[in-house]
Amino acid sequence: MGKPKFILFSLFFATCFYSFTLASYNLDTPLSNMVRDQIKLEMQASLFYQTYGHYFESSDQALHGFAKYFTDQSLEEKKHADKLMTYLNQRNVQVKTLSEVPEFCPKLKFKKLCNFITGNKTKSDLNIDIPLTAVQNAIDLEEKVFDELEKIADGSDAQLSHFIEHEYLDEQIESIKELKDYETQLTKINGSYIGVLLLDRWLMEGKQNKL
Numbered sequence: 432m433g434k435p436k437f438i439l440f441s442l443f444f445a446t447c448f449y450s451f452t453l454a455s456y457n458l459d460t461p462l463s464n465m466v467r468d469q470i471k472l473e474m475q476a477s478l479f480y481q482t483y484g485h486y487f488e489s490s491d492q493a494l495h496g497f498a499k500y501f502t503d504q505s506l507e508e509k510k511h512a513d514k515l516m517t518y519l520n521q522r523n524v525q526v527k528t529l530s531e532v533p534e535f536c537p538k539l540k541f542k543k544l545c546n547f548i549t550g551n552k553t554k555s556d557l558n559i560d561i562p563l564t565a566v567q568n569a570i571d572l573e574e575k576v577f578d579e580l581e582k583i584a585d586g587s588d589a590q591l592s593h594f595i596e597h598e599y600l601d602e603q604i605e606s607i608k609e610l611k612d613y614e615t616q617l618t619k620i621n622g623s624y625i626g627v628l629l630l631d632r633w634l635m636e637g638k639q640n641k642l
């Protein structure tokens with residue numbers, strides 16, 4: 432092979448290698464969009480838990496252990512969203528605005544919480560079964576979050592799958608298990624105010640799953 436041909440040949444391979452490297456490093460558009468949707472979902476969860484935190488803190492509920500639990504969860508969800516935003520930056524993907532965080536108020540199962548937000552409380556909104564409803568709503572939300580994370584992990588990008596599996600999925604399973612334990616405990620309490628107060632105290636002291 433003559434020198435000019437060798438140079439052209441080398442340039443051709445260098446270009447191919449560079450394109451391949453760039454394609455692997457830059458996350459593809461469908462997966463980028465899935466991660467962006469996940470960020471919205473994490474932010475939605477954060478807002479949802481923040482609202483529940485203040486709801487239980489109000490004098491109508493005065494369940495400060497539940498307030499602490501949901502406030503802590505809200506901060507956790509925000510951290511999850513932040514970590515995904517940092518990840519997008521690492522993969523050279525624009526994070527974009529979060530102005531489209533979905534509304535959850537119109538959904539009927541969150542009606543009591545929405546009545547609290549809008550100030551339209553009714554007597555039935557102050558029932559003792561509210562901690563159980565809150566925990567069941569949280570389970571629904573966390574299971575949805577888990578399903579969406581699994582879809583991202585099942586995608587074609589090995590590094591993203593690794594990141595999601597190690598940073599999110601295990602913790603997600605632990606959160607759902609914890610919530611399901613509270614659901615069982617609150618179901619067994621069967622509306623007993625003393626039982627709810629006992630669990631509330633334990634949540635306040637950070638002694639989880641001890642009932």
Ligand SMILES: [Fe+2]
Nearest residue numbers: 473508511576
């Ligand atoms: Fe999360």
